[in-house]
Amino acid sequence: MKEKVLMKGNEAIAEAAILAGCRHYFGYPITPQTEVAAYMAKKMPKIGGTFLQAESEIAAINMVYGVASTGKPSMTSSSSPGISLKCEGISYLAGADLPALIVDVQRGGPGLGGIQPSQSDYFLATRGPGHGDFHVLVFAPASVQEMADLTGRALHLAWKYRMPAMLLADGTMGQMMEPVELPEEHEAFGTDNPWAAVGTGMKRPHNIINSLELSPERLEEKNVERFERYAEIEKNECAWEEYRMEDAEICIVSYGITARISRNAIVAARAEGIKVGMIRPITLWPFPAEPLLAAADKVDSFLCVELNMGQMKDDLELAIRCRKPVDLCYRVGGMIPTSDEVLDHIRALAEGGR
Amino acid sequence: MADHEIVIAGFGGQGLLFAGKVLAYAGLLEGRELSWLPSYGPEMRGGTANCNVILSDTPVGSPIVQHPNVLVVMNAPSLDKYEPLVAPGGKIFVDSTLVTRKVERTDVDVFYVPATQMAADRGMHDLANMVLLGTVLRETGCVGEETIDEALRHVIPARKAHLFDANKAAIEAGKGYVSAA
Structure with missing residues (x-):
């Protein structure tokens, strides 16, 4: 190494x-x-x-x-x-x-x-x-x-x-x-x-690099x-990571820094006996729809954690074909949720599920 | 060893990020899991700045310290902001030259170190951060004594290599200081 x-x-x-x-x-x-x-x-x-x-x-x-x-x-x-x-x-x-x-x-x-x-x-x-x-x-x-x-x-x-x-x-x-x-x-x-x-080298036709194509037929083909x-x-090429999903009833979906924060919240929630896991997309396009759809058959609900007003939530709902409810935990404008804030969302979902 | 979740806070220019870097580098040398996260932006030019360092034996989740068990403060606004967030049983290190009020919490250990005065008395202006670091090392054992020297050599930029001894002396002064409480 x-x-x-x-x-x-x-x-x-x-x-x-x-x-x-x-x-x-x-x-x-x-x-x-x-x-x-x-x-x-x-x-x-x-x-x-x-x-x-x-x-x-x-x-x-x-x-x-x-x-x-x-x-x-x-x-x-x-x-x-x-x-x-x-x-x-x-x-x-x-x-x-x-x-x-x-x-x-x-x-x-x-x-x-x-x-x-x-x-x-x-x-x-x-x-x-x-x-x-x-x-x-x-x-x-x-x-x-x-x-x-x-x-x-x-x-x-x-x-x-x-x-x-x-x-x-x-x-x-x-x-x-x-x-x-x-x-x-x-x-x-x-x-x-x-x-x-x-x-x-005078040995082949020119390669032309261009995004202009005035023929609609040819542009459609392209x-x-x-x-x-x-x-x-x-x-x-879809890439993702699953964390504590083996018996999860709540599935967090989050990427980047909010996935790191969610991990702390999952550890804390598990200590309280709440079965929560995470699917972390590593590629956002292509979006890992397949593992999410598979998870939709097993979990009760999803929680999207993002630093925006829920942009990935749309992709998540499409991926799981709206089979399960999706909640959103967000902060914006440069604010970052604490792991306690994420934990509160998890608790609320766990309560609602009981 | 238990996780050390450290916040070092004060004014930009006090060497807060540097002190955190020394701890982080020592953690790296000891093969520990760690993260170092600075505040960035305009606060670096004189406003309130801070850095979060996590030293752990298991992979670090969030690099953002929510409830520090080690808090180092080098100005009053930072004590106001972070005192309520310290984990019960945590340790607070106060530069008592710059922060005149006392810590109100009774469920934490507090160490008042007149670090800025001590550095000035020794002709080591700008090394109050290292004085405090010395006391932190003694009281928390968050990284080993022997790794600090090597970490310092790595973190001090080559053009300032001649300042190693002064940094080291400042750390020793902080290690030797006994708080009057």
Whole structure:
């Protein structure tokens, strides 16, 4: 086993991206993710990579588009307001079927909002961040270890499926330090990308990277083909973790920092004899609907714990086809529920069930 | 060993995050489960700041400390905010140079350490945090004495390596201080 190091979540993202072979980072500073850029600024010049502080978030995402067109891995990171700005570029990446990694360390919104942790970009991330019919892969880390591991996985799957991937973290995950075992250095993607625009050597037709398609017939075909790929992803790439679900009567569904808080509440509730467990989505798109639907046959109720007004609750109710009631425990605006608050919700559900 | 759920709170600039980092790094060296969570944002420039450190033998759930069993306060607003939240039987460490009021709770152990004055008397301005850390180490045993030196060497940035001895001396002063209560 490799030695563990103590790192902030934001630093773990940066180091893991480098270990996965990413040598191009473009960004613009914003709290609470600036450590990603700071780490890249220090490290990239030393390893022959590129760190570039762009003039804006929009410039940064389009630089990512440029590097992605050559088949090379590149990434950008920001926090909620900056991600809004990047949405046009993300839509273009999706339209041109280009792989890239976008990191969103969420803060409270809408608008400039605040700088404290939030999960209020759930809809933005999971519904395709930008105009048009598309998805991006969305990963929700719940530890500094997962900040590192899922960064590598996101890059790998972005290349495998030729689409943008988003790491959807929050201010707490970005700022906290935990021991982390860094992944081995590995190439997360193919070095030979037959679609890349890297020069023909006068030996093959041009590769054209473009999201413009003026023929409706051809554009329809492209959209349909893309959704066939999405169906494959939904079948193969869902990731989740189950905790104390063996005999659970109440199922908490939560991701990121709120899943960590819920874990404490579950331990406390179990000590009171309440049978509660958790299904923690690790991928938010594709959403792990299958294990949730299976759980709907066993539990009495669900409790969604989020730092937004219940955005994932919609996906949860769809996944379980409204077979069981779904309650919501939330705080917003940068506020975070205590484990006691979650415990109170669990108690109320347990009372109601008796 | 029981979990140590630690809150270190005061003004930005007092080295609260640094003191927490030393504890976290010592925990790492001892192979313990741990988390370190800072407050961030404008409070880092003079407002009220804090850091949460959890040292445990089992995986850490929430990194947010709700009921600390070790509280270190370096200003009055932090004592007001965190005193009611301390777990019964917990330990409160007060920089009594900066916080003049007494702790009202009777179900906790309290240690008044004039850390800012002690640091100033020794010509170690800005090291009141390490003085308090010394008392915390003595009273809680949350990390071993021998790992603190190595943790300090890791956490002090290379350009400030010459300050190791002063930090160490501040910790020793805090370890040796006996509260008048």
